[in-house]
Amino acid sequence: MLRQLAALPLFLIFLLPLALSLALILPTIAEAAAFKALLNHPQLWGAAGLTLFTGLISTVLSLICALMIIAGRIDKPPQAGAMLALPHLSLAIGLSLLIMPAGLLARIIALPFGWTSPPMWATTQDRYGLALTAALVLKETPFLVWAFASLLNRDDLRQAFRGQSAVARSLGRGPASVFLRIIAPQLLNRTVWPLVAVLAYSLTVVDMAIVIGPTQPPTLAQIIWTDLNDAEPAIEARGAAGVLVLSTVILLLLWVVGLSVRLGRPYSRKWLSGPPDTGHRKISFLTQTWGLWGLFYSAIVILLLFQSASGLWPFPDLLPESLTFSAWEKLLSDGRPLLTSFLLALGTAMTALAASVVWFEGMRPSGDKIMLWLAAFLLCLPSLLIGLGQYRLFLALGITGTALAMFLAHVLPVVAYVFIMLQGPYRGFDQRWQTTAAGLGQRRVAFLRQIKWPMLKAPILAAFAVGFAVSIAQYVPAQLAAAGRYSTLPIEAVTLSSGGNRALVAAYGAALMALPLIVFLLAQWLSRPRWRAR
Amino acid sequence: MLNRRHFLALTAAGLSLRPAFAADWAAIEAEAKGQTVYFNAWAGSEQVNGYIAWAGEEAKKRFGITVEHVKITDTAEVVKRVRDEVVAGKADGSVDLVWINGENFRTMKTEKLLFGPFSESLPNYQFVDVEGKATVTQDFSESVDSLEAPWGMAQLTFFADGAKVAEPPLSMAALTRFAEANPGRVTYPAPPEFHGTTFIKQMLLEAVINPSMFYKPGDGAIFSTVRAVWESMLDGLHKNCWREGKQFPKSQADVTQMVADGELLIGFTFNPNEPANLVAAGRLPPTTIAWQHKKGTIGNTHFVAIPMNAKAKAAAQVFANFLLSPEAQARKNDIKLWGDPTVLALSKLSPEEQQAFAATAAPGSVTLPGPTLLEPHASWVPLVEQAWLERYGKG
Numbered sequence: 001m002l003r004q005l006a007a008l009p010l011f012l013i014f015l016l017p018l019a020l021s022l023a024l025i026l027p028t029i030a031e032a033a034a035f036k037a038l039l040n041h042p043q044l045w046g047a048a049g050l051t052l053f054t055g056l057i058s059t060v061l062s063l064i065c066a067l068m069i070i071a072g073r074i075d076k077p078p079q080a081g082a083m084l085a086l087p088h089l090s091l092a093i094g095l096s097l098l099i100m101p102a103g104l105l106a107r108i109i110a111l112p113f114g115w116t117s118p119p120m121w122a123t124t125q126d127r128y129g130l131a132l133t134a135a136l137v138l139k140e141t142p143f144l145v146w147a148f149a150s151l152l153n154r155d156d157l158r159q160a161f162r163g164q165s166a167v168a169r170s171l172g173r174g175p176a177s178v179f180l181r182i183i184a185p186q187l188l189n190r191t192v193w194p195l196v197a198v199l200a201y202s203l204t205v206v207d208m209a210i211v212i213g214p215t216q217p218p219t220l221a222q223i224i225w226t227d228l229n230d231a232e233p234a235i236e237a238r239g240a241a242g243v244l245v246l247s248t249v250i251l252l253l254l255w256v257v258g259l260s261v262r263l264g265r266p267y268s269r270k271w272l273s274g275p276p277d278t279g280h281r282k283i284s285f286l287t288q289t290w291g292l293w294g295l296f297y298s299a300i301v302i303l304l305l306f307q308s309a310s311g312l313w314p315f316p317d318l319l320p321e322s323l324t325f326s327a328w329e330k331l332l333s334d335g336r337p338l339l340t341s342f343l344l345a346l347g348t349a350m351t352a353l354a355a356s357v358v359w360f361e362g363m364r365p366s367g368d369k370i371m372l373w374l375a376a377f378l379l380c381l382p383s384l385l386i387g388l389g390q391y392r393l394f395l396a397l398g399i400t401g402t403a404l405a406m407f408l409a410h411v412l413p414v415v416a417y418v419f420i421m422l423q424g425p426y427r428g429f430d431q432r433w434q435t436t437a438a439g440l441g442q443r444r445v446a447f448l449r450q451i452k453w454p455m456l457k458a459p460i461l462a463a464f465a466v467g468f469a470v471s472i473a474q475y476v477p478a479q480l481a482a483a484g485r486y487s488t489l490p491i492e493a494v495t496l497s498s499g500g501n502r503a504l505v506a507a508y509g510a511a512l513m514a515l516p517l518i519v520f521l522l523a524q525w526l527s528r529p530r531w532r533a534r
Numbered sequence: 535m536l537n538r539r540h541f542l543a544l545t546a547a548g549l550s551l552r553p554a555f556a557a558d559w560a561a562i563e564a565e566a567k568g569q570t571v572y573f574n575a576w577a578g579s580e581q582v583n584g585y586i587a588w589a590g591e592e593a594k595k596r597f598g599i600t601v602e603h604v605k606i607t608d609t610a611e612v613v614k615r616v617r618d619e620v621v622a623g624k625a626d627g628s629v630d631l632v633w634i635n636g637e638n639f640r641t642m643k644t645e646k647l648l649f650g651p652f653s654e655s656l657p658n659y660q661f662v663d664v665e666g667k668a669t670v671t672q673d674f675s676e677s678v679d680s681l682e683a684p685w686g687m688a689q690l691t692f693f694a695d696g697a698k699v700a701e702p703p704l705s706m707a708a709l710t711r712f713a714e715a716n717p718g719r720v721t722y723p724a725p726p727e728f729h730g731t732t733f734i735k736q737m738l739l740e741a742v743i744n745p746s747m748f749y750k751p752g753d754g755a756i757f758s759t760v761r762a763v764w765e766s767m768l769d770g771l772h773k774n775c776w777r778e779g780k781q782f783p784k785s786q787a788d789v790t791q792m793v794a795d796g797e798l799l800i801g802f803t804f805n806p807n808e809p810a811n812l813v814a815a816g817r818l819p820p821t822t823i824a825w826q827h828k829k830g831t832i833g834n835t836h837f838v839a840i841p842m843n844a845k846a847k848a849a850a851q852v853f854a855n856f857l858l859s860p861e862a863q864a865r866k867n868d869i870k871l872w873g874d875p876t877v878l879a880l881s882k883l884s885p886e887e888q889q890a891f892a893a894t895a896a897p898g899s900v901t902l903p904g905p906t907l908l909e910p911h912a913s914w915v916p917l918v919e920q921a922w923l924e925r926y927g928k929g
Contacts, residue, residue: 229610314796496577500790
C-alpha cells in the first residue's frame, strides 16, 4: 500500500494530467481525411528527409563531441551547467547573428575586401539545414557533457572508474582504450534516456528551425507547427495527423536503434574485451576542444548583449551607429512576467524533484519504464499538441487563467526532464551503501539525509537546474493556459519579437538566459565534490 | 442590450434609430463602468503596444474601464480559443475584444462566434468613411454586417533606401526588371505567411488586364485560365530573387530587417506609414523612400470584434467606440506614435478635428501613392497558396 502511495505525487501532477490531455485531444484529430491531406502536402517528403537528416546527424555529432570532451577529462569533468542555461532559441538567434550574410563574421571579412553590401552567402536557411544541424550540435553537446559529468561527479562512480582504469592500465591498455572500452559503455548505459531526449528534441524542434532552418521545404516539425496554428479546422487536423506520423517515426527510430544495439551486443562484447591497443593513443589534445565550446558560448552571449543595445547598424560597420537601452527599458518596465516565470520555475522544479524522489524511494525500479517511456513520449510530442490537450482539460475543469493551470502547464515537461535526468544516477546508486547502513542499524530517513542524498547531490542539483530551465523556456502551454490573465518571460519575448526588432529579440534572448544561468552556476558550485583525490 | 433580433425588429418597425441608440448607449456606458476589457491584439510592434497602453489609460480615466492588453502573435490563436471556450460552454469568455480581419473574421462570422451586430450603432461610427472606403464594410470580400468595428486602414506599400534605389519600380513587371539589374536583392516571405500571400495575390491582379474575375469565387478551372501567365511572371522574378528563388524568408519582419542590413534592396509592408515610423524609430535610414504601384496595390481594413461569449461586452463596445473617436484616430494616425491610417472621413469632422490629422511630411512617407485594389475573393487564397507551394515549395 505504502509503495503505491509513492506513485501518487507523480500520478497527480504528471500521469493523470497527461492521460486526460491526450484523451481530450487525440480523438478529435485522428481523421482519415487529415492523413490524406498530409500525404498530398507538396512539401511532405522533402520535409521528412530534411527532418531525419538534421535530427539524426545532429544527435550523432553531439554524442561524438560529448564523448571526445569527456574522454580527456575523466578526472576533472567539465562544468557545462552555464552553457545549458542558454535557451535553444537564444543560441539560434546568437548563432545567426554571427554567421548570417549581414552577421559579424561577414562584417569582419567585408572590411579588408571593401564590400558595401552583405555577401550572398547561404549560411543560414541553407537548403540542407546545415546551419540548423550546427545549432543543434552546439546546444546538445553541453547537455550530454553535463549528463556524463553528473555521473562522473558521483563519488561512488568516481571511485569505481578510477579503480577499473588503474586495473586496465596495468594490463597494458592506453588511455583511449580504457575510455572507449571501459568507461564510455558504462556512461552510455546510464544516459540512454538523455540521449533519447536529445534525439526527440532534434527531430521536433520548432523555434530553432524557424530562426535558422530552411523554408523550401522546412522541417516536418515546422509544417506541423504552421498547420496546428491555423484557424481552419481541416488544416489543424492535417497538422495533428503530422504529429502522429512524426511521433511514430521517432518511436520506430528508437526501436531500430535499440534493436541494433541489442543485436550488436555479441560483436560489441567481443570488441570490448579485445586485445589491448598496441599504440598508446594520446587523448589529451581532445580536452582542448572544450575550450572552443566555452569561447563560442561567450561569443554568443556577448553578441546578444551587444545587439540588444544597438540602434541602426548598417553593413559593413563593425559597431552600431548608436547605442540605446530602449529594448532593456521595455523589457524591465514591467516586472510581473519576470516574477511569474521565476516563481513558476522554482515551484515546478522543486515539486518535480520531490515527486520523482518519492517515486524512486517507494517504487520498484521495474516501474520506472512506464514513466521513462511516457516522459520521452511527451518530449517527442510537439508542445502545441500537448498544450492544446492541457488547455481543453483546464477548460473542462474551469481553471483556465488561474495559477493552478499555469502550474500544471509548466510542471508537465519539467517532470519529464527531471525524471529522465535523475533516473539513471538515482537507480545506479550502489545499494550496498544502504545494506551497510542498515546493517549498522541506521534508520532509513537518516540514511537518506546523511548518506544517499549527499552522495547524489550532483545529479539531484543537476536535475533541479534542468527542470528550472525547462520551466523558464515554456511558451506554448503557458500561453494557452494563461488565457491572457498571466504573462511570463517567454510569452513577452515571443509576442514582442514577432515584429522583428532585432535589439528587442536579442534582449529577450539574453534575459531568458539570466535566471537559469544563476541556478546552473549555483547548482554547479553546490555540487562540487567535497574531496578531490589527486 | 441589442441583439440581432432586436435590431431587425427595430428596423422593421421603421423606428428612428438614433434616439433609441442614444438611450441605449447611456445604459451601455453605465454598465461598462468597472468592467475589465481583455483586448487580444498582436503585440509585435512597440508603437502599437504604446498606443494601446495610452488608449487603455484614457479609457480608465474617462469611462472607468480597465483595459488589459493580451499580447498575441497570431490572431488565429484567439479564434481557436474562443471556439474552444464556446464548445466547452464557457459563458464568461477570456476574450472581450480582438484585433481582427480577413480570414479570421470570416471564420468567426461563419461559425457564429461573434457578438453583434454592434459596430454601426457605436456613436462614433457616424464619422466612418463608409462611402469612400469600400473595405470598411467589405472585409476581404466578406460583408462586415456590423459584427466588427473598423479601426485602421492598410495598403501594400513598398520601401527602399533612396540612396540605393533611385527609381522605385512601380509595377510587378518593373520589379522584375529591377531584380534583373540587381540579382539576389529582392524577395518576399514564403506563403502562407500573410504578406507573402498578399504579394502573390498582387502578382495575380497584375497578371491580367481586367481583374474582375478575382472578385468572384474562384476554382481550379477558372484559375487554370490565368495560372500559366501568373507562374511565368513569378518564374521571371524568382530567377533573380534572393537565393535564386529557391529559399524565401519566413516573415515580413525578416524582410524588413534584411533591407535594413542591406542584404535586400526592397521591402514591403501593409502599413503605408511603417517605413516612416521605422525611420523615426532609428531602424531604417532617413533616406528611406516608400511607394505604391502605379495601377494600385491591395488594401484592406483592420477591425476590432467582440466574441459572443465575452464577459465585458458593454465595456468592449465603449472601448471600441473610443478607438473610433476622432481624437484616438488622430493620435493613431501620427507617424511618430504609430502611423496607422484612419478609417474616418475627414470631411465628416469639425475643422479643429481635421487639423489633428494634418500630415507632417516625414522621411519615409509614401511619395508615390497608388489606388487601393480590393482583396480578391477569399476562395482564391487556397488556390494560389497551393499552386505556389507545389511549384516553389520544394526548393
